[in-house]
Amino acid sequence: MTESPAALTVRARTAYHHGDLRAQMIAAVRDLVETHGPEGFSVAEAARRAGVSSAAPYKHFKDRAEILRGVVGEAMDRLRTAMETGAATYPAGSVEAVAAVGLAYISFARTEPGVFRLSFGLTEGHENDPDLQAKGERTFDVVVRCAAACLGLPPEDRHVQTCAYMLWCFAHGHSFLTIDNKRSTADSRIDDWTYLLTAARAILGQPVRG
Amino acid sequence: MTESPAALTVRARTAYHHGDLRAQMIAAVRDLVETHGPEGFSVAEAARRAGVSSAAPYKHFKDRAEILRGVVGEAMDRLRTAMETGAATYPAGSVEAVAAVGLAYISFARTEPGVFRLSFGLTEGHENDPDLQAKGERTFDVVVRCAAACLGLPPEDRHVQTCAYMLWCFAHGHSFLTIDNKRSTADSRIDDWTYLLTAARAILGQPVRG
């Protein structure tokens, strides 16, 4: 349970030198967060899961908040990758590519609701971290680029920015309402893909006033 | 600081009998949650703020979770009232009335981000409370009724339900992204009302496929 063989191939594990604690702490926290909700994690418990004393993590992280930032940063990278992969599934410039980006977003939220909430919902010290801010913007850029391609406008265009943000709002709201079980039973009949495609068409098909 | 004169008119306060502890605990928690974030509240600290021993709250609430549920329930009531008031500002059936409901939602999130996060973001035991579930549905019904009036269809209509949910997604996502400071600087130039009206027109103006 303590060992993750794949992670230990580079440097041999001994009883003493763990070899991969940073990554394993992040994995342990992800696990805890999925099981007990965001905030339901402690340094002590994560260390226990990694099979290490409660002091060991402090060799890799300054404090609890830095562990959290590590988890969120890693999650952001995975999310962005998933969104890019989703977009690449459909022809560049198609509205389906836009919807696929949203689908990747929502799928992430469904698969890892704890980490998703941690990454977005909480204001726990990581809110103003410049690294995470930058990662967040890179993630949003995926949406912007797809929207731009679909509209046939440059990504810097203000209308593109607005549409991208509106699309993001929709996907974000739908993700949270879904994982928080706030959807009324009546809505559940329509699946994510249909919703996203409908929203993308509605938002991209109409010029913004103001 | 401890006394809230308005709350104490019905029953005179003595040094011993507080007279209004339940309401004051909820107020104290709201305060704490706004200052220290959701989860940044403790029974002990809230009791301290209410000027009462840490054991006193247990005369009014079964446990910590019940206090939380009290706060969320009260917040839901205020939110629904604000949404209804917003809708009533514009002619029944107008798209502006729909946007006004969304504006009330977002304003609530901006004004009380802590309570808003607590009510929606967290999975802290209140997720499956039937009372809160019911309150949530009553709140959503406000959106449904406005959407129905605007579309000229009965509230039970499936298309109405879908549109209402999409509108909610949008308002919800926009609220969270705003209070979490996740909006890129480029978007900030467009204000809430313009966004909401654009979204409402886009979503209500196009039939749902599928």
Add this chain to the structure above:
DNA sequence: TGTACATCAGTGAACGCGCGTTCACTGATGTAC
């Protein structure tokens, strides 16, 4: 190839802390007679 040694990455015991909750209690209130 062997050895000395700096560095790295752990240990485990300890700290002070604030928390949620329980307990036996007590003072104030409202009601029945």
Add this chain to the structure above:
DNA sequence: TGTACATCAGTGAACGCGCGTTCACTGATGTAC
């Protein structure tokens, strides 16, 4: 109107708990010579 008494709504001390973090330490690793 006065008194007895049940009930209500507090007190404050105590409990056990797990937490984040620090500390002096030690064993393993990798490198310079």
